[in-house]
Amino acid sequence: MSDFENRHKEKFLRIFEKELKKIDKPIILEFGVSKKALSTSIFLEYCEKKNGHLYSVDLVDYSYHFKSNNWQFIHCKDDDYDKIESIIPKNFDIIYLDTIHTASHVEKILYHYFDKLNIGGVFVVDDTSSLPYLKKREKNNFSLEINNYETFQKLLEIFNSNHENLYFESSFIGTGAVKLTKLNDNKLKRSKTLSDRRLSFLNLVRKIYLKLKRIV
Numbered sequence: 461m462s463d464f465e466n467r468h469k470e471k472f473l474r475i476f477e478k479e480l481k482k483i484d485k486p487i488i489l490e491f492g493v494s495k496k497a498l499s500t501s502i503f504l505e506y507c508e509k510k511n512g513h514l515y516s517v518d519l520v521d522y523s524y525h526f527k528s529n530n531w532q533f534i535h536c537k538d539d540d541y542d543k544i545e546s547i548i549p550k551n552f553d554i555i556y557l558d559t560i561h562t563a564s565h566v567e568k569i570l571y572h573y574f575d576k577l578n579i580g581g582v583f584v585v586d587d588t589s590s591l592p593y594l595k596k597r598e599k600n601n602f603s604l605e606i607n608n609y610e611t612f613q614k615l616l617e618i619f620n621s622n623h624e625n626l627y628f629e630s631s632f633i634g635t636g637a638v639k640l641t642k643l644n645d646n647k648l649k650r651s652k653t654l655s656d657r658r659l660s661f662l663n664l665v666r667k668i669y670l671k672l673k674r675i676v
């Protein structure tokens with residue numbers, strides 16, 4: 461396994477650590493399988509042990525990866541709601557999104573499927589850290605840096621508008637992930653831009669004051 465794959469696996473195991481231990485008969489919906497099927501193989505092993513079921517969606521036909529009574533592959537896009545909903549059950553313990561890593565796509569899929577989570581269930585979004593894609597880092601990539609940054613900011617905004625209804629946890633291992641835990645059955649409210657005070661006049665005064673203090 462490459463260093464990158466090791467980190468992806470480590471991040472995955474850590475972010476799902478509690479859920480993989482505690483949920484019996486887990487029902488899992490996963491978007492994004494890939495040639496390597498790392499997340500699929502971990503989820504499936506766990507479903508086979510705990511008598512659960514995994515539904516995996518990908519636009520490429522990866523149905524050849526596994527033969528298991530605990531697995532169903534759905535060959536379509538993650539926003540082909542009619543097809544997916546004709547196959548999946550009503551509720552899930554875990555939903556995992558690892559397909560298109562733009563803020564607008566993540567927001568669309570999150571709002572569509574979030575209602576299907578059980579209370580205490582988790583929605584995990586992969587690829588939320590821009591750090592490995594910064595200029596002097598090993599993955600140096602402008603568009604992935606910006607996509608991941610915008611996705612993380614969007615998830616913060618969604619959390620801020622729903623802080624009574626969610627927990628927000630984040631990993632910065634590898635390319636990062638965010639886990640949202642559903643605390644109640646309240647409908648997810650639309651997000652608003654964060655009204656923080658970094659660019660306020662008050663902060664400007666604070667910065668000038670701190671600079672002057674250092675000089676004197």
Ligand SMILES: C[S@@+](CC[C@H](N)C(=O)[O-])C[C@H]1O[C@@H](n2cnc3c(N)ncnc32)[C@H](O)[C@@H]1O
Nearest residue numbers: 492493494497498499518519520537538558559
């Ligand atoms: C990063 S890979 C998934 C990696 C996998 N979760 C793992 O841990 O090994 C992304 C996958 O998403 C699929 N994909 C991309 N856009 C999609 C979409 N809109 N709907 C469904 N699958 C999509 C790609 O075909 C690819 O297999």
